[in-house]
Amino acid sequence: MKENKLFVITGGPGVGKTTLLKALENKGFIAVPEDARQIIKEQMLGDGEGLPWKNKAYYSALMLKASLETYHRIVRDEHSEIVFFDRGILDTVCYMSMENIPIAEELITLVKSCPYHSKVFMLPPWEDIYETDTERKQTWEEAIYTFEKMKETYLEYGYEIIEVPKGNVEERCDFVLRNI
Template identity: 55%
Template sequence: MTKIKINNNFFVITGGPGVGKTTVLKELENRNYKVIPEIARELIREQNQNNGNALPWKNKELYKDLMFERSVKSFEQTGRTENKEKPVFFDRGFLDAVCYAKLIGSEISEQMESYAKKWRYHKNVFIFPPWRDIYEKDNERKQDWNEAVLTFEKMTETYKNYGYAIIEIPKMPVNERVEFILGLIEQTTPAE
């Protein structure tokens, strides 16, 4: 893989756990935008149902590898099937798996590094900050508050290190968060 692949209509929505990303993404979907679901949550759900080991509390390395592999596959498939003009929102990107590797002290493989540098989302990444008032644990989200804050900090650092501009989403009602995101996309989209 040598060619740089930039998808300016691919927007990452990321952040630590329990920050309201999924709620905002559901609202974007309700407004007829294409949303690519979070790979990590799907993987955890699947592994729980099948009594698998690729879980952050069982086998972090296997979890990281599968999360990265599936995230790249999702990016690739979306690139083949989606209109290049319309925004597509990713509930986390494959760089989230790179961040997770850093969080657990795992090696970042050459393959991960290569994809991170050469397969690009839109330069603006929307990141949701920790918000204690809405944070809750569930069957797939077991991190405590301190881990949630650390994840946000590492996520910000990871995306910046790969040349993305971080846009922090203000803590406000869902519709206002959606309007904020769509307004910024409209500002960065060249007029026809």
């Protein structure tokens, strides 16, 4: 796998990804926000169907489109510095698999043509900080299941999983920076 400086930070819902990314951004790194939350907000505002609790297939199509556009925008800008993504394109593939949405061979080829750095930072489930909100409706059990499936998906595509230990945001930030 050709190395680049595009790092994914992923895991199940409510594990502190966004908080970690904001801390990395405050240290001067580029942090790319998660597309899924924005899609959910937009769909809720417009009473749309592309929501994980309404039309999972349409929601995954919107996520995939947004994730690919974001990836290509970052690559097109030819960033020479490190970029951290709040979730990667494979997160959508994982979601599709979890929801039994067919994954075409063309999609797999497309995903493989959009590589991130081989090291993927994964935050484990952490019940003490987990909470639901208007966009995050998964149960704690679903959060654990999502983490396991994310891990399987990234490993299946040849990525190295680096599990970020639980701790305060500075400890997590330092851990990520020591491991890139």
